[in-house]
Amino acid sequence: MLRVVVTGSIATGKSTVLARFGERGFPTYSADQAVHELYAGQAAALVETLFPGTVRDGMVDRKALSAAIAAEPHRISELEEVIHPMVREKALEFMDEVEAAGHDLAVIEIPLFFETGVKYSIDKVVTIHCDPQIQRQRVLARPGMSSEKLDLILSRQLSQDEKRARADYAIDTSGTMDDTIARSDAVIDALLEEVRA
Numbered sequence: 185m186l187r188v189v190v191t192g193s194i195a196t197g198k199s200t201v202l203a204r205f206g207e208r209g210f211p212t213y214s215a216d217q218a219v220h221e222l223y224a225g226q227a228a229a230l231v232e233t234l235f236p237g238t239v240r241d242g243m244v245d246r247k248a249l250s251a252a253i254a255a256e257p258h259r260i261s262e263l264e265e266v267i268h269p270m271v272r273e274k275a276l277e278f279m280d281e282v283e284a285a286g287h288d289l290a291v292i293e294i295p296l297f298f299e300t301g302v303k304y305s306i307d308k309v310v311t312i313h314c315d316p317q318i319q320r321q322r323v324l325a326r327p328g329m330s331s332e333k334l335d336l337i338l339s340r341q342l343s344q345d346e347k348r349a350r351a352d353y354a355i356d357t358s359g360t361m362d363d364t365i366a367r368s369d370a371v372i373d374a375l376l377e378e379v380r381a
C-alpha cells in the first residue's frame with residue numbers, strides 16, 4: 185500500500201485537499217481528528233497535569249488550553265512532547281488497519297510533518313501551499329486570530345518554500361476551488377500511477 189502524507193503551513197488548504205482524496209475513495213485521517221480524540225480521552229489527564237484548569241468533564245477545553253498557552257507561549261513544546269507521539273501512534277494504527285483491509289493507497293494529514301522530526305512510515309509527501317498574502321488573509325479571517333498570533337505560529341514552522349523543496353508533490357491552492365480540485369486530481373492520478381507501477 186502507498187502511504188501518503190499531506191502537509192503544509194497553516195491555512196494553505198490541507199483539509200480541502202484531504203477531502204478530495206476522500207471524495208476519490210481513498211481512506212483519509214487527519215492529525216486534527218486525532219487530537220480531538222485524544223483531548224476527549226487519553227490525553228486529558230496529561231494535559232491537565234501540564235496546564236491545570238484546562239480540562240472540563242474529562243475533556244480538554246480547547247479555549248482554556250489556548251488561553252493557557254497564550255499566557256506562556258514558550259510552553260507549547262511541553263504540550264507537543266506529550267501529544268505528537270500519541271498522534272503518530274494513532275496515524276500509524278490507521279495506516280495498518282486500512283492496509284490490512286486491502287486498500288492500495290491511504291492518506292494522513294500531518295500539518296507539522298517536517299517540523300516534528302518524527303519518522304512516520306510514509307512513501308510519498310504532498311505539500312500544500314499558497315501565496316503568502318492569501319495565507320495571511322485566510323488566517324486573519326479566523327475567529328480569535330491576530331497578526332501577532334499568526335507570526336508566532338509561522339515562526340515555529342518551516343517556510344512554504346522549504347516544505348515544497350522536501351516534498352514529492354506540491355499543490356498550489358492560491359486559485360479558485362476548481363483550480364485546487366484540478367491540481368489535487370492531477371497529483372492523485374500521479375500517485376495512482378505509482379501504485380500501478
